[in-house]
Each structure stands twice: as structure tokens, then as C-alpha cells.
Amino acid sequence: MTLSHWQRSHSFASTEINTDVVILGGGFVGLSTAYWITELCPGVKVTVIERRLCGEGASGRNAGFLTKGSAAFYRYLTRTWGLEKALSISEFAQTSLELLHHQILKASPEIKFDKTFSMTLLKKGTDRRIWEDEFPVGQFGFEWRDNLSFDSFEGGYEYAPEYKINPLQLLTSLKKLLEGRKVQVIENVSGFEITPEGCRTELHLIRAKKVILALNGYASEFHPSFKEVFYPKRAQMLAVELETDLEHQGLYYDPDDKVYWRRASDRVLLIGGKRLLDATGEVGVFDKISPVIQEGLENYLTDELGIKYKVIHRWSGIMGFTKTELPLIEKLNAPLEAYVVGGFSGHGMGFGFHSAKEMAELIAGHKQQSFFSSFNKETIKL
Numbered sequence: 001m002t003l004s005h006w007q008r009s010h011s012f013a014s015t016e017i018n019t020d021v022v023i024l025g026g027g028f029v030g031l032s033t034a035y036w037i038t039e040l041c042p043g044v045k046v047t048v049i050e051r052r053l054c055g056e057g058a059s060g061r062n063a064g065f066l067t068k069g070s071a072a073f074y075r076y077l078t079r080t081w082g083l084e085k086a087l088s089i090s091e092f093a094q095t096s097l098e099l100l101h102h103q104i105l106k107a108s109p110e111i112k113f114d115k116t117f118s119m120t121l122l123k124k125g126t127d128r129r130i131w132e133d134e135f136p137v138g139q140f141g142f143e144w145r146d147n148l149s150f151d152s153f154e155g156g157y158e159y160a161p162e163y164k165i166n167p168l169q170l171l172t173s174l175k176k177l178l179e180g181r182k183v184q185v186i187e188n189v190s191g192f193e194i195t196p197e198g199c200r201t202e203l204h205l206i207r208a209k210k211v212i213l214a215l216n217g218y219a220s221e222f223h224p225s226f227k228e229v230f231y232p233k234r235a236q237m238l239a240v241e242l243e244t245d246l247e248h249q250g251l252y253y254d255p256d257d258k259v260y261w262r263r264a265s266d267r268v269l270l271i272g273g274k275r276l277l278d279a280t281g282e283v284g285v286f287d288k289i290s291p292v293i294q295e296g297l298e299n300y301l302t303d304e305l306g307i308k309y310k311v312i313h314r315w316s317g318i319m320g321f322t323k324t325e326l327p328l329i330e331k332l333n334a335p336l337e338a339y340v341v342g343g344f345s346g347h348g349m350g351f352g353f354h355s356a357k358e359m360a361e362l363i364a365g366h367k368q369q370s371f372f373s374s375f376n377k378e379t380i381k382l
């Protein structure tokens with residue numbers, strides 16, 4: 001949403017802000033980047049601009065899986081990049097979770113989180129030797145488990161420790177922490193364009209030395225140069241009340257159906273996925289739910305999990321995919337020093353905190369290129 005001329009003149013005229021670094025996008029990655037810049041360079045003045053409220057994008061709408069990623073994801077990465085590189089991505093993600101645990105989760109008692117495990121499920125009849133012949137699960141820390149008490153599954157690959165959180169609570173705490181560090185977080189204002197002086201929002205002229213775009217799935221709305229770089233795709237979810245509580249406490253992912261679920265609280269289960277039932281319909285930046293995906297999720301609850309439930313809420317969010325499904329952290333060819341950090345696909349809560357640190361290290365001149373530059377490199381001119 002933008003502001004019309006009439007709405008704008010009823011508020012205030014263009015205000016000038018002077019800052020060192022301005023970050024557009026107040027999602028998990030934008031706020032985490034502000035955290036790392038102020039951690040590494042305490043004197044630097046940082047301003048965050050969020051067009052709605054922090055967490056309004058995917059970061060406040062996801063399933064709250066803090067996971068390094070499923071066994072299926074690392075099998076795909078091994079096929080694409082080879083074992084050594086896939087292992088280095090796994091280490092990167094693992095470090096992300098460790099950093100987030102030590103720096104934020106443990107240090108902020110108001111954030112409730114559960115230390116747990118993730119499980120990549122294999123359907124009955126799947127020959128797991130085929131998986132293990134081409135993908136050394138043990139080297140990635142996955143362990144096989146069977147007897148999961150679901151008729152549909154042979155078993156699954158477990159990985160621990162990982163975490164379950166309320167992502168919006170995490171963002172609220174991050175924002176509070178940043179305000180304590182004198183980071184200016186301005187909500188309900190859209191960033192418009194990067195200029196030689198900094199950037200322009202619908203209400204401000206911001207003079208800044210450096211600009212960071214942390215817009216993920218919305219980047220192509222900001223500038224057409226991102227159209228061939230970040231592909232916005234919708235993901236839908238469902239919250240259901242269970243007739244009988246679920247004893248399974250982990251984070252579950254079924255790669256055959258591309259469905260994920262977890263227990264959220266007493267007798268409440270969250271389930272998402274089934275995007276491929278309408279792959280073309282689920283492209284774009286509009287937040288909406290559709291009967292075909294929602295029905296697919298409900299059928300999954302009945303047919304695969306054998307669960308009796310009552311639907312209590314339905315919602316969606318926008319993810320930003322790259323061609324490689326790995327994040328992009330790069331300097332832009334822009335009128336001033338500017339960077340982009342985005343393209344987290346379905347993994348931003350797992351990869352985001354470490355990626356934000358990489359972004360801050362680039363800004364601080366501690367690094368010439370990010371970890372992901374060897375996987376994902378684009379020249380983007382604004």
C-alpha cells in the first residue's frame with residue numbers, strides 16, 4: 001500500500017533524516033542486519049524503514065521452524081554443488097542457528113522457544129538406500145528414525161538441536177533490542193528509490209552513506225532490475241485445533257508433498273505447503289488464501305496424518321526465491337554504496353541471522369564478498 005497525495009498532506013511534509021546506514025525492510029533479515037551492524041560497529045547510526053509493521057512480511061507469517069534445512073534440501077544441494085560445498089552450506093546454516101541461540105534467544109528471556117529436532121519424512125514404500133547411496137546423511141548430522149506411529153511414513157531423518165519459536169515475538173524482541181541501541185525503526189513508510197544522497201521514502205529524504213535492501217520477495221516491486229533475481233511465491237498455512245493432542249514434538253517436513261507441520265501449543269497444530277497444487281497461481285506478491293491449496297492441506301491432515309481437527313485460522317505470506325534457492329548478498333551497481341540481502345526461499349529463519357552478519361561484515365569492510373557469492377552472484381544495476 002502507498003499513501004495518496006491527500007493522505008500524505010494530512011500527515012507531514014518531507015522530513016530530512018541523516019544517518020550512516022539505511023535499511024529498507026523490517027523483516028527478520030532487515031532487523032538482524034541492523035543488529036549485526038550495531039554489534040560490529042557500535043558508533044554507526046542505523047535507520048530501518050518498514051512499509052507496514054515489522055514482521056508484516058514472511059517473517060511474521062511463517063511456521064516458526066528455526067532449522068538448518070531438511071535432508072531433502074541437502075540431498076538437492078549435494079546433487080547440484082557436490083558434497084564439499086553442500087556440507088559448507090550446512091555448516092553456515094548450523095552457525096546461523098547457534099548465533100541466534102546465543103546472541104538473541106538465550107539473552108532475551110521474554111522469547112519463548114523450544115529446543116527440538118526436525119524430521120524429514122519418507123513415505124511408506126520409499127527405499128531409503130536410494131537416498132543414502134547418493135547422499136551421505138550421517139555427514140550432515142541426520143539420523144534415521146522409524147516407528148513414528150504414522151501409517152503413511154516409513155520413518156524419517158532427524159536432526160537436532162533446532163528450535164521452535166513464535167517468529168513475531170522474536171521480531172518484537174529484536175526491534176526492542178535495536179531501539180535500546182538507538183537504531184531508528186520507522187514503520188508504515190515505504191522506501192521509494194535509491195538516490196546519490198541516500199534514499200527517498202514517501203515521507204522522507206534520507207541522507208545516508210550506505211543503503212541496504214532487505215525486501216526479499218518484494219524486491220521486484222521496488223525496482224524492476226530484481227525481476228530476474230528474486231521470484232516472489234506465495235506460501236499458505238492453516239492452524240487447526242486437534243480432537244486429540246499430538247505427541248510428536250518436532251518440526252516435520254514431507255518432501256514428497258512439500259508439506260510441513262508442527263505442534264504450536266496445546267491441541268493446536270500448524271501446517272503449510274502444498275504450493276505445487278497450483279504452482280502458477282501461487283506466483284506473485286499478493287497475500288491471499290485459495291481453496292485449492294487450503295483443501296490440499298486439509299486433505300493431508302486427514303489422509304496422511306489421520307487427524308481429526310477443526311480449522312481455527314488460515315493465512316499466507318510471500319517468499320522470495322532465487323534460481324539456486326540460496327540467498328544473495330551482494331553489492332549493487334547503484335548511485336551510492338548499496339547492497340541487497342535476500343532470496344531466502346523457504347529458509348530465511350534458518351539462514352537469516354548468519355546472512356545478516358555477512359551483510360554487516362561487507363558494510364564494515366571486514367569481507368570483500370559474502371559466503372554465498374560463490375554460489376549465487378548477480379550484477380544488478382539500479
Ligand SMILES: Cc1cc2nc3c(=O)[nH]c(=O)nc-3n(C[C@H](O)[C@H](O)[C@H](O)COP(=O)(O)OP(=O)(O)OC[C@H]3O[C@@H](n4cnc5c(N)ncnc54)[C@H](O)[C@@H]3O)c2cc1C
Nearest residue numbers: 025027028029051057058059062063065191317348349350
Ligand atoms: C507461510 C510461510 C512459512 C514459512 N515457514 C518458514 C519456516 O518455518 N522456517 C524458515 O526458515 N522460513 C520459513 N519461511 C520463509 C521465511 O519466513 C523467510 O525466508 C524470511 O522471513 C525472510 O525474511 P526477510 O526479512 O528477508 O523478508 P520479509 O519478512 O518478507 O521482510 C521484507 C520486509 O520488507 C518490507 N517492504 C517491502 N517493500 C518495502 C519498501 N518499499 N520499503 C520498506 N519496506 C518494504 C515488507 O513489508 C517486509 O516486512 C516461510 C515463509 C512463509 C511465507
